[in-house]
Structures are given as structure tokens and as C-alpha cells.
Amino acid sequence: MGERYIPQDTQRAVRQKCRFGCIICGSPIFQYHHVQPFESVRRHEVENLVLLCGTHHDQVTRGQITEAVIKEYSTSPHNLRAGFTSGAIAGRYSGCEGVILLGEMGFTYEFETDGVGVAISIGGRPVLFFSKEGRALLLSMELFEPGAGIVLKIVRGEMVIATGVWDYRYEGRTLRIWSEQFTSVVEMTFSDRGPSIQKGVIKGRHTVLGISANGLSVNGVQAMAGFSLHNGCLHFPDDGDGETLIAGGVVNSR
Ligand SMILES: [Zn+2]
Known part of the structure; x- marks a missing residue:
């Protein structure tokens, strides 16, 4: 001491x-x-x-x-x-271009006017998106603890974190949340143009999307990697057995 x-x-x-x-x-x-x-x-x-x-x-x-x-x-x-902590600016950007990285998968959005650029929607509900409001480009998203509730919510560029977690560290631009010792549930970095998520879970009623360095898994099946999407959206119907749709935008295979 x-x-x-x-x-x-x-x-x-x-x-x-x-x-x-x-x-x-x-x-x-x-x-x-x-x-x-x-x-x-x-x-x-x-x-x-x-x-x-x-x-x-x-x-x-x-x-x-x-x-x-x-x-x-x-x-x-x-x-x-x-029960929650909030009040930190995170996921607030300026300019006309936003980039979301899920592992290696890239979603890019270019805005000419105010509007919304949805990367992922589940059952018709946008769960990962940018909204362009004047000069500000604002991120909204929700990440869950596997098998449990929300651990991180970003609402139009403001961060809300569940406080019942084991540990939370937001150091520099990197945010990590652990549900228990040795079990991280969120790993992400905030860059100048958007978030880069290396680990996280997004949920609907019947749909569980797992984000890892490899890309995206859907209900436990490694499904998507190796492409990027420009001004487009991944739709998950959330009815238990529906197919994923890619709507709009330009898809680039890698
Ligand atoms: Zn204070």
C-alpha cells in the first residue's frame, strides 16, 4: 500500500x-x-x-x-x-456518412437529406440504425446478454447501460461489458464514422443474432460474413422460420 x-x-x-x-x-x-x-x-x-x-x-x-x-x-x-446508467455521448457522429462494422461485415450509409439508415430490422422493428438529423448522425442499437435482458442500449447517440452486470469498462473508445468473470458479452469500439462491434447479441422474439469477429450468426447458425452492404438493410421476419431478406442497397461480395 x-x-x-x-x-x-x-x-x-x-x-x-x-x-x-x-x-x-x-x-x-x-x-x-x-x-x-x-x-x-x-x-x-x-x-x-x-x-x-x-x-x-x-x-x-x-x-x-x-x-x-x-x-x-x-x-x-x-x-x-x-438500475441503469446513462448520460454518456456514444454513437454520435457528424457528417453524411456512417459505417457500422459487425465483425468483418460492413454496412455503409450515405445521407443526402435527413432520414434513417437501417442496418438490421427484426420483425419490422429497426434494431441497429443511423438517423440523420441536421448535422448530427445518431446511432441507435440494443445489445443483450445471451439468454437474458438488455445490457447496452444506445438511443440516438446516448448510451444506456444495465448496471446489474459483473463489470463495465469504457476506456478510450473501447467499451467492454462482462456478465460474469471471464464472460464478456459486449466488445465494441467507437470510431470516427460509426461503431465496430466485435461481440454482442441482438434479439427479437424468435431471432437471436450473434455478432462475432466472423460476422453474424442467426439462431446459433453461422450465417453471414464476407459481404458488405451499401445503403441496404438486413430484415429478419421474426416469425420463427422466415428467411432473411436483404433489402435495397448495393451488396459487395468479398
Ligand atoms: Zn455526477
Whole structure:
């Protein structure tokens, strides 16, 4: 002990305790804060650490939020009450061109006017798409834990994350979510033009799409890879046995 650096295990325990967000507002973009200053305690104990967003960390540093208030929040962190953490910008782009990568499969969209570019729809419902609204190009999508509920939702460029997960790390442009130790359920990177998803699950009522480095599997059968789609959409009817349709756009085999 006595080192400035907070050990990884301790960081994870603090993330889990605070449910992956600022204890006051829930923001998933956070810093580690020692309730009693590190200079006086000289050690990193889970009980003495909390997560705070930049704004609330700043308020604490300025003395606008007292230690007593921090302690009160730490007994009942925002995300423990809310069940979800949100408020981070992720999947918001500018310009006329968006690119979605699912493993090696590429979906590109060019917009001349405001509108929606759907990459995947299930049962008629768009589940992975861009919407062009003025200058902004906004991503929307939902990823699930296999056999369970939503772990990551991006709604028009804003990120919402389920907080009942084992771990969540959003470092640099890479986002990873684990449902339990050694089991990652989401692995993705946000590039300048869109998301690159290496691991994730998209679900309908009867349709489970698994995204991996190889491409897309449909209900457990490795189905699609080796092509890219320009201004087109993959439709899954979601009636239990329907065929996948590729609608519109230009398909390039690779
Ligand atoms: Zn905050």
C-alpha cells in the first residue's frame, strides 16, 4: 500500500459497489475518489473509494459537496436506485456518412437529406440504425446478454447501460461489458464514422443474432460474413422460420 495507483481488483470492486456510475448522478464516465484523502489514509480501500463524474468530482474538490454528503450518497448510489446508467455521448457522429462494422461485415450509409439508415430490422422493428438529423448522425442499437435482458442500449447517440452486470469498462473508445468473470458479452469500439462491434447479441422474439469477429450468426447458425452492404438493410421476419431478406442497397461480395 501507499502507492498512488489503485489496484485493478480494488477498482473493479468500487465499480461494482457504485454500479458503474457517479454515485450522485449516475454518469458512466467517472473517476475514482477517496472519501478521506489519499494523503491522509495512504491506502486504497474499497470502503473509502467512490465513483464520481468530472463535474461532481470538481464540486467536491471545491468544497461545495461535503464528505458527509458523499458518504450519504455512497450508501445509496444513483445507479443502484435507477438500475441503469446513462448520460454518456456514444454513437454520435457528424457528417453524411456512417459505417457500422459487425465483425468483418460492413454496412455503409450515405445521407443526402435527413432520414434513417437501417442496418438490421427484426420483425419490422429497426434494431441497429443511423438517423440523420441536421448535422448530427445518431446511432441507435440494443445489445443483450445471451439468454437474458438488455445490457447496452444506445438511443440516438446516448448510451444506456444495465448496471446489474459483473463489470463495465469504457476506456478510450473501447467499451467492454462482462456478465460474469471471464464472460464478456459486449466488445465494441467507437470510431470516427460509426461503431465496430466485435461481440454482442441482438434479439427479437424468435431471432437471436450473434455478432462475432466472423460476422453474424442467426439462431446459433453461422450465417453471414464476407459481404458488405451499401445503403441496404438486413430484415429478419421474426416469425420463427422466415428467411432473411436483404433489402435495397448495393451488396459487395468479398
Ligand atoms: Zn455526477
